[in-house]
Structures are given as structure tokens and as C-alpha cells.
Amino acid sequence: MTHRNAAHSKLGIPPEIFARCRVLAQTITTPIDAFVRERTTVAIERTLLRLIGVDGADADGRPYPNIAVEHLCAQGGLGYGILRPLVHAMVSFDLTPQEACEAIAAGEVTLDLHPTDPRDAEVQALAQRLADQALQRILQTREERARRMAAAAPMKDPLLYVIVATGNIYEDAVQARTAAIQGADVIAVIRSTGQSLLDFVPYGPTTEGFGGTYATQANFRIVREALDDVGAQLGRYIMLCNYCSGLCMPEIAAMGALERLDMMLNDALYGILFRDINPQRTLIDQSFSRRINALAGVIINTGEDNYLTTDDAVEATHTVLASQFVNEALALQAGLPPEQMGLGHAMEMDPQLRHGFLYELAQAQLVREAFPQHRLKFMPPTRHMTGNTFRGLVQDALFHLLGGWTEQGILLLGMHTEAMHTPHIADRKIALETAQMILSNTAGLGDELTFRPGGVLQSRASETMDKTLALLEETAQRGLWDMLAAGRFAAVARHPEGGRGLSGVARREATYLDTIDARLRRATGTPTTEGGAA
Amino acid sequence: MTVHGRQGSTPPDLRQVRAYGDTLDDGAVQLSFSLPVPFGEEGKEAARQLVAKMGLEEAQVYHAADLGDGYSFYIVYARCRASVDYSAISVPKVSGERMSGKEVERFIRERIGRRITVLGACTGTDAHTVGIDAIMNMKGIHGEKGLESYKELRALNLGSQVSNEELVARALAENADALLVSQVVTQKDVHKVNLTHLIDLLEAEGLRDQLVVVAGGPRVSHELALELGYDAGFGPGTTAPDVASFIAQEIVARDLVERPPLGSLSG
Numbered sequence: 001m002t003h004r005n006a007a008h009s010k011l012g013i014p015p016e017i018f019a020r021c022r023v024l025a026q027t028i029t030t031p032i033d034a035f036v037r038e039r040t041t042v043a044i045e046r047t048l049l050r051l052i053g054v055d056g057a058d059a060d061g062r063p064y065p066n067i068a069v070e071h072l073c074a075q076g077g078l079g080y081g082i083l084r085p086l087v088h089a090m091v092s093f094d095l096t097p098q099e100a101c102e103a104i105a106a107g108e109v110t111l112d113l114h115p116t117d118p119r120d121a122e123v124q125a126l127a128q129r130l131a132d133q134a135l136q137r138i139l140q141t142r143e144e145r146a147r148r149m150a151a152a153a154p155m156k157d158p159l160l161y162v163i164v165a166t167g168n169i170y171e172d173a174v175q176a177r178t179a180a181i182q183g184a185d186v187i188a189v190i191r192s193t194g195q196s197l198l199d200f201v202p203y204g205p206t207t208e209g210f211g212g213t214y215a216t217q218a219n220f221r222i223v224r225e226a227l228d229d230v231g232a233q234l235g236r237y238i239m240l241c242n243y244c245s246g247l248c249m250p251e252i253a254a255m256g257a258l259e260r261l262d263m264m265l266n267d268a269l270y271g272i273l274f275r276d277i278n279p280q281r282t283l284i285d286q287s288f289s290r291r292i293n294a295l296a297g298v299i300i301n302t303g304e305d306n307y308l309t310t311d312d313a314v315e316a317t318h319t320v321l322a323s324q325f326v327n328e329a330l331a332l333q334a335g336l337p338p339e340q341m342g343l344g345h346a347m348e349m350d351p352q353l354r355h356g357f358l359y360e361l362a363q364a365q366l367v368r369e370a371f372p373q374h375r376l377k378f379m380p381p382t383r384h385m386t387g388n389t390f391r392g393l394v395q396d397a398l399f400h401l402l403g404g405w406t407e408q409g410i411l412l413l414g415m416h417t418e419a420m421h422t423p424h425i426a427d428r429k430i431a432l433e434t435a436q437m438i439l440s441n442t443a444g445l446g447d448e449l450t451f452r453p454g455g456v457l458q459s460r461a462s463e464t465m466d467k468t469l470a471l472l473e474e475t476a477q478r479g480l481w482d483m484l485a486a487g488r489f490a491a492v493a494r495h496p497e498g499g500r501g502l503s504g505v506a507r508r509e510a511t512y513l514d515t516i517d518a519r520l521r522r523a524t525g526t527p528t529t530e531g532g533a534a
Numbered sequence: 535m536t537v538h539g540r541q542g543s544t545p546p547d548l549r550q551v552r553a554y555g556d557t558l559d560d561g562a563v564q565l566s567f568s569l570p571v572p573f574g575e576e577g578k579e580a581a582r583q584l585v586a587k588m589g590l591e592e593a594q595v596y597h598a599a600d601l602g603d604g605y606s607f608y609i610v611y612a613r614c615r616a617s618v619d620y621s622a623i624s625v626p627k628v629s630g631e632r633m634s635g636k637e638v639e640r641f642i643r644e645r646i647g648r649r650i651t652v653l654g655a656c657t658g659t660d661a662h663t664v665g666i667d668a669i670m671n672m673k674g675i676h677g678e679k680g681l682e683s684y685k686e687l688r689a690l691n692l693g694s695q696v697s698n699e700e701l702v703a704r705a706l707a708e709n710a711d712a713l714l715v716s717q718v719v720t721q722k723d724v725h726k727v728n729l730t731h732l733i734d735l736l737e738a739e740g741l742r743d744q745l746v747v748v749a750g751g752p753r754v755s756h757e758l759a760l761e762l763g764y765d766a767g768f769g770p771g772t773t774a775p776d777v778a779s780f781i782a783q784e785i786v787a788r789d790l791v792e793r794p795p796l797g798s799l800s801g
Contacts, residue, residue: 167722174605177602178601178603178605180602181602181603193659196661197659197695210722210724211719274661274663275694275695276693276694276695310667312673386770387752387770425568425607426566426567426568426601429599429607433599491671492693
């Protein structure tokens, strides 16, 4: 990563303003962190099972982690956590975690929520050992990535990121391999529309879906192997990206950590606003997910770019910036370093707008200056793509020009066929070829050009900054829950008791045995939870 | 030398229309496609032959590129001799007059005399609200305010991933006059399945005839909408006045102005 001189602002923004935004973001997120610490969710409990090695599904396709956690909930015990009763069953009947879950599914074992026998020390010791092993597996995967990256050609920002979205994982693998050969650094496998609302992770390879196929552990592995194979031929490391968002956010974070995904889309605010997922549920899930992402070395991608697809792209740019400060604070709480924060933003203004390019330039530069060490993810036009592929290619060219000029970290390449169909194999080639040409042809542009004092760019940035500060001040006063309920982000109103997934949230009971999250907190340098047996 | 093209300022023959490049009836077309074969001379020849089998003549492969792993890309120009009879074409269009927002408001006041309730939703698993938001939300699109800004309309945007069952239940609860269904995701024709399902539900509940039901989306045409049992379909470029004009006029045309509360007829 380039170390940018934060003190010098081309836009004339004093560094104190960014510092003030960060203080406000911390004020906003501190109560969220306190709220999250006291709670767990069905998804978190299922993730704990996955991390200690529970996998697979029964004959009806119900994943064992779901069966075990549903069993726990049926006894009114979500708040007690799965770990203590499960490990107790393992100790009592001499079972592995997988065997214990299968036994629960078969009705052979009933979890005891209040075990009182003298084996508690044994249970705690085993739970600690399982936590150690879980963290070891994640760290080994991280080391494997580091080894492979060290042996490959160094990766340069901006990382060129393209999507594959055929709906069939085997076809996705073909498209991913060819995209890598064509020069892509990051391949994102798009998942099926609607998966974010499933409260379980489908099992095994999938060859169906809408607008993509399911995020499953087997699917992760299939594309990971394809990219490792083609990467070895090319002497490059090819990053793999998928989504850990929606109702199974932490489970998919764990799957990604185990299968060496390098990037994951992870943004509770996105789920709240655009998928109507319950705000409490997903913020609790996100905190845990991000600790897994942090430990696994996964770069998260946040979804603020989407605000501009529902709200006005000219008037709402400050909501993107404000949300990025909030997301940064939430990520820091979870132990993610800036280099692993792919804060999202987008070029979504109407290309017919006079001065539009200048406003976009001001915004992209402003985000760059606000987050100098972050892996900013810049998203291409989607809203004003029309089906006129010739015009679309030019819109994308303007986007690539901006991305290089303002030194974005990750460029999600626009497809000239956006708004028509998910990318065809040649669409990606055209995008990569065009982007590479523009980035190389205009290399160094940003270093050479300064902005006219008081000109359109500086004025626009300063106006956005004022509005960002005002929005953060208001959010710090009213609280994030209230602001979401009032529809102050993306012009969508979401109530803390509304949306999907609230029934899967519980307050942790006093006997909640927390070994894995406690170890994650220690490993990611985020303060440990009170209580529990950690 | 063969004489072709215009011999004077002759207009095109609309009964025999051919593609036009720079000379009348030259039949010039451009194609681009990929093949699952390696980049090379054989690949180019395969592309040329494929274009010939499409019935096109004088195929020229102007650009070929390696897509990697045994795939290749081609840009081909060719001539198409086929023609169509333009004078015999008839395409169904949304009926009625296209009024401005103000005209719609006046029309509703004068001809309907009560507020109209319109429910909008992105149904099924579809989470892309860009279209329904552009039509429903206050802000609108392309300088045209959305239906929420119309005083004579009660416009309720239910947002994304609304199930058809939920939409029907809300239609009853709100005593809706019109339903707007947006479908953006069209992979594997999921939109058709979903749109048909809503009509089936409405018919089963005996509500279909009491409602104006409209579909919209980038892949939705008026013709397709009619085929699926809708009253109208709106494609790309639609703004709120297009939809509002249709709904208001349809309510009058179908005699739904003094319709009893929704569901009261079906028992």
C-alpha cells in the first residue's frame, strides 16, 4: 500500500475535520458494541459449531449446525449458548462435535442446558481446546495465503475486480479461470438472489440460482481450487471474493476463513437497509463475523455504494461518507486493520449531468483523503446503464479514469452489458482490456494535477464534508437505531424491532460458555468479553 | 459492375426492409460472440462459418481475441439478405392518452372523484428496487416526481422481496385500486413464473377484475405483460406519469370508479 500524505489535501480539507468525524463515529458505535457483547444469535451459535468442525446436512438437506441450534432453541436455551451443553454431551458420551450433532438430529441425545455434574472442568478444558483448534485452522489458512502470495508476482492497487454470475458453480469456475487469464486480480462469485434471507447455508455444490448460485462451502472450494490452479500457471495470486452478509453472515465468514477466501462483502447496514434484515440481529452477527474476517486476513467490502442506487446520487454523497466513518469504527471495534477495510463507494450520477464528472472526482478524491490507508472499493455505474453498450463502455471508461486518478484500492470493473445480463465471458475481457489500457495510459495523473483553490472540486468536497459532519453529529446525538428508523440513510426507514431475523437473537445467560469468541477477541486485539469461562 | 443502392432519392420500400449500413438494402449487420475454441486461425474460420450458417453473407472477422483456457472472442460484420414487411407490423401498446402529472391529478378529481390507492412492490426474491422506487418514491426519476407526490393518489411502496401472498393481503387491507409489480431479475425467466403466480392468486381470490394490475421492469414489455394476464407492462424509460395516466384511465374505462371495497364481492 502507498503511504499517502494525509496532511496534504488536494481538496483543502483540514485533517481536524476527518478527526472530528472519527470521534463522532466512535460515539455512535460505542453503544452498539456494548449492546452486541451481551448477546448471541442463532447464526453465531451455528458458526461456533462450524468452527469446531460440524459440517454436512441430513437427508432432507437440513444442515447439522441448524438442527443442533434449533434443538437448543426449542428448549428455550439460545441464550445459554450451544457450546456448554454440546461439549457436555461430547464428554458424557465420548463423541466428536459432528457425532454429537448427528446424535441430536437422530434424537439420540438431548442437550442438557443446566449440567450440574462434576465434569464441568473437563467441559471447560475441552471447549478451550476446541477453540484453540478452531483458531489454529483459521491461522493456518491465513499462512497458506501468505505463502502463496509471497511466491507469486506482487499485487498492485488498484486490484481489478470482476464478477462471475452464471448460476452454476462449474460454469463460474470456467469464467473465473478465464477472467484471471485476462488479467483480473479478484474474482467475486455472485450468489443467488435471496440467499441473504435464508437462515441456513445450503450444503454441497450447486448448479442453480437466480443471478448467481449459492454461497456454499463446497462452492467456495471449487472456485478456490480453479483459481489456485490457474494462478500457479500465471505466476500470480488470484483473490476470491464472496458474500458474508444476510442472516448467515458469521457462518459464511467462517466458511470463507476455512476455504481461503480473500475478500468478503460484509455490511450489516446494507442488510438492514436493502434486505430488511433486523438491525439488532445483523449488527450482532457482524461484530462476530468481522473478528473472523480480521483473524483470517480477509478484506471486507462494505456496501455504501448502494445508497446511491436508491437515494439521489448527487445529493446523498454525504450519507456514503458518513456511513463509511461508522463502518470504519465498527470494523476497528472488531479488530480489522485499515488495509482490510474495503470501504465501498460508487460513481452513480447521471452521466448527462453537467459537471457530473467533477462531482464524482471530488467525491472519489474526498473518500481517498478521508481513508488514506484503506483498501477503498470503487463501484462502477449501474443505475444509468441503459443497454446501449457503446455508451456503457464510455461510462465505464470514465469510471476507470477516475479510479486510477484518485488511487482507489479495488476497482470493481464495470461491464458494458450492465442492465442487460450477468457478464458474458467476453464482456469481462473487454472491461479488463479497457481498464488496463486506461490505467496504464493515465498512470501518474493524480500526482501531476492539483485542484484549483475554491474551484468546483474543492467547493463540492467542502460542501459534502459539511453535510457529512452534520449527519454524524445528528447520529451521535440521536443514536444509530433512531437514525435508521427515521430513514436517514439511503432514504429507507428500518425499525430496530422490524425486519427479518429478530427471533434468532438472545441475551447471553450467565452460564454462557464463551471460548471461541473470547479467543477471537484476544487474537484480534479487541477487549475480551466480561464473564463466561474465558 | 452490379448496380446497387439508391438510384435517386427513392425512399425505402417498407414492405421489404433490410438492415442499413451506408447503402440502401446493403443488409450490413455487426455481431460479436465468443466460442469455446482456442484463439487462432481455426477459431476465426469457425466464427466465419457459424455466421454463414446464420444465413449471413460476406462474413468478415474484423477482430478476434484470446479469452484464455480455450475460449475466444470475435467481432464480425456481414450482410443479411433477409427483409421484413414493416407495413404489416402491429405491436400492442399501452392504451389511453399520456398525461402530465398535473393532468392526471385533474383527471382523477374530475372523473373519479376519490383518491386512488396504488401499491408498488418488488416481488418474489427480487431485491432490486431501482425500478419501483423510480416510479413510486417522491423523488422519482429523470425530473418526474414519483407517485407518492400525487395528491390524488395514496401510493404505498412495499419495497423488495415481497411475496405475492403478502402483496394480495396488503391489497385487501389497504383496499387497493391498483398494483404495480416490478421485476428486475429475469434469470431463467423467474420473473414470468412470479408474475403469473400473482395473477393466479388474484383470480383464486376473485380479486383480479376489481384491480388494475401493472408490471414493470427492464425486460418487461406491454406485450409480455398482457400475455401474463396483466393490464399493462412498462419497460425502461417509464416515468410516473406514464403509469399514473394508464391507471386513472383504466379505472374509468373498466368502471371501477364506484367499486365496492376490495374483497367484498368475493366473500
